[in-house]
Amino acid sequence: MSNQKVDCIIIGAGMSGLAAGIRLSMYNKKVLILEKHSISGGLNSYYARGKRKFDVGLHALTNFVSPSDRGKPFNKLMKQLRIPYEEFKLSQQNYSLIQFPEKTLKFTNEINVLTEEISRNFPHEVDGFIRLLEHIRNFDEVNLNNETVMAKVVVGNFIKEKSLVEMIFCPLLIYGSAWENDMDFSQFVIMFKSIFLEGFSRPEGGVRTILDLLLKRLKVNGGELKYRAEVTRIISHNGKIFGVEINHNEIIECDQVLSSMGLPETYGVVSEFEELKKPQTGNLSFCESILVTDKKPRDLGIDATIIFYNNRPEYLYQKPKTLFDTESAVVCFPNNFKYDSFEDDYSEGVLRVTNIANFELWNELKSSEDSYLYREQKENVFLNAQKILKSCGLKSEYNVNFKDIFTPTTIKRYTQHFDGTVYGSTDKSRNGTTPIHGLYICGTDQGFLGIVGSMLSGISMANLHVLQGDLK
Numbered sequence: 001m002s003n004q005k006v007d008c009i010i011i012g013a014g015m016s017g018l019a020a021g022i023r024l025s026m027y028n029k030k031v032l033i034l035e036k037h038s039i040s041g042g043l044n045s046y047y048a049r050g051k052r053k054f055d056v057g058l059h060a061l062t063n064f065v066s067p068s069d070r071g072k073p074f075n076k077l078m079k080q081l082r083i084p085y086e087e088f089k090l091s092q093q094n095y096s097l098i099q100f101p102e103k104t105l106k107f108t109n110e111i112n113v114l115t116e117e118i119s120r121n122f123p124h125e126v127d128g129f130i131r132l133l134e135h136i137r138n139f140d141e142v143n144l145n146n147e148t149v150m151a152k153v154v155v156g157n158f159i160k161e162k163s164l165v166e167m168i169f170c171p172l173l174i175y176g177s178a179w180e181n182d183m184d185f186s187q188f189v190i191m192f193k194s195i196f197l198e199g200f201s202r203p204e205g206g207v208r209t210i211l212d213l214l215l216k217r218l219k220v221n222g223g224e225l226k227y228r229a230e231v232t233r234i235i236s237h238n239g240k241i242f243g244v245e246i247n248h249n250e251i252i253e254c255d256q257v258l259s260s261m262g263l264p265e266t267y268g269v270v271s272e273f274e275e276l277k278k279p280q281t282g283n284l285s286f287c288e289s290i291l292v293t294d295k296k297p298r299d300l301g302i303d304a305t306i307i308f309y310n311n312r313p314e315y316l317y318q319k320p321k322t323l324f325d326t327e328s329a330v331v332c333f334p335n336n337f338k339y340d341s342f343e344d345d346y347s348e349g350v351l352r353v354t355n356i357a358n359f360e361l362w363n364e365l366k367s368s369e370d371s372y373l374y375r376e377q378k379e380n381v382f383l384n385a386q387k388i389l390k391s392c393g394l395k396s397e398y399n400v401n402f403k404d405i406f407t408p409t410t411i412k413r414y415t416q417h418f419d420g421t422v423y424g425s426t427d428k429s430r431n432g433t434t435p436i437h438g439l440y441i442c443g444t445d446q447g448f449l450g451i452v453g454s455m456l457s458g459i460s461m462a463n464l465h466v467l468q469g470d471l472k
């Protein structure tokens, strides 16, 4: 039964869906965001345990820029959303490390620091690195006509030392590649600019600050958001969008649908086009240990904000054959940003260790009769996290006041992404189109990911496919 008609339905109240909703409601479109869960944020949400609040996704916001740097992605984003830069109350990282067995490289939001580190650790490669920087700076990574070229081939033209190539790729792969061990060069440049040339920061209050700003903006514009509204069917007639079914019973008509569910997940609920090519489900998921400690990391000998830890000569960015990769991790210390006041907004120490994980193996455990096995393996993740923290230099004189461990099955449960994948399918829809007229993809599977990337995706897909007429 159809009882409502809107201009545009957006599926998902993650970063991309909220940004698209704000943009469309700004131009007086009747917009309805449908979110399966009872809170917003998707992969970048938050939860509370007692008095403690935790971010799920956010380690750091990439693409840090000063407010005056107008042409840069973050400032463009804020302009499009009409959110003043100051409201994010950003604090920059102290510094980050890429820690491999033989060498460690430090980087900050100033690229010179990384260049100097390379000059000291790999003196024969620094000229090649400077030429690579030049090439990256001049490259138009968002041009939709760019050919797909594997990044390791291109970088190999500038840098010969394999271990340096592995070290440079490590943060860029784990913070945004749906592909194993390599990525398309355009994606590499997006990641390189956002992490090494622009850098990391954190909003005061974490991800809630971003979500509160987005929700406030959506409300001011008159955009509508409905929670506990799972899209169970996307309905089209003769290849043209008609509307969606929610919670298996209610039908809402619309002219356009922007879906941030993911490409395979979207096609999975399309009513027409049974023959739609099934896009690949990505292989990469994570587990994470969150430790709340009685001492802060700086009192335990660590000032770094993020450590990209790898205990092999090569960096294996791929689905592990075991439950999780014990030899590599991203280790994040949210207390260690350059907060204005000396104190950060946590009263305790917070340590986060994220490992690449195998969804199928965790899912088998979770589905088995014996829930003890699942809990036991989660405990192993935690014990391994403590081992990694020690290898990163954390002194062991701390007590764990609270701990929480999430696995790929948790990610699937809260985001619906097939196989708990975080960076989506390896099949992307770069221009957001699908075979159904009026159905578009935004967010991770349009190709831009991370917090800033997915918001940019929501805005650009809204501009390109729904607002073309209004923007002329």
Ligand SMILES: Cc1cc2nc3c(=O)[nH]c(=O)nc-3n(C[C@H](O)[C@H](O)[C@H](O)COP(=O)(O)OP(=O)(O)OC[C@H]3O[C@@H](n4cnc5c(N)ncnc54)[C@H](O)[C@@H]3O)c2cc1C
Pocket: 011, 012, 013, 014, 015, 016, 017, 034, 035, 036, 037, 040, 041, 042, 043, 044, 056, 057, 058, 059, 060, 061, 062, 229, 230, 231, 232, 260, 261, 265, 286, 288, 354, 411, 414, 415, 416, 417, 422, 442, 443, 444, 445, 449, 450, 451, 452, 454
């Ligand atoms: C552990 C972890 C750490 C991360 N760290 C960082 C970081 O430090 N910095 C950074 O920039 N990025 C980070 N990310 C990545 C970032 O979170 C994502 O790239 C980004 O949030 C993706 O946003 P999205 O809108 O594309 O998709 P999603 O966040 O997946 O949003 C999709 C939304 O759609 C909803 N949905 C799905 N199916 C339906 C349905 N049928 N009906 C209705 N609603 C539905 C989901 O519930 C969800 O809310 C991290 C992610 C994880 C998991």
